[in-house]
Amino acid sequence: VPTPNDFPQFLGPNRDGRVQNVRLETDWSAHPPKLLWRHPVGSAWSGFVTVGEFAFTQQQHDEDEQVVCYALENGEPVW
Numbered sequence: 001v002p003t004p005n006d007f008p009q010f011l012g013p014n015r016d017g018r019v020q021n022v023r024l025e026t027d028w029s030a031h032p033p034k035l036l037w038r039h040p041v042g043s044a045w046s047g048f049v050t051v052g053e054f055a056f057t058q059q060q061h062d063e064d065e066q067v068v069c070y071a072l073e074n075g076e077p078v079w
Contacts, residue, residue: 007050037075041068054078 002008004020011017025031041059048057055070069078 002051006052007048009049010047039070039075 007013007019009015012019025033041057043060046058048055050072053072055072057068059066059068070076071078
């Protein structure tokens with residue numbers, strides 16, 4: 001079940017690409033963001049959606065297009 005902290009559809013809850021009530025540093029040289037995980041997704045045009053502990057996206061793997069789910073905590077594939 002989506003909560004106010006989730007990003008449950010393409011471009012977010014309002015489909016405007018905005019995350020409400022989140023403050024990001026503007027000087028990434030002085031305060032760089034912490035990389036939590038990285039996972040290659042091949043050639044892709046899709047963004048991520050997140051709900052609870054999961055991140056979903058579409059990706060290209062060789063000739064196959066895939067819809068995949070990753071654990072937000074560590075980037076491990078769920079399916």
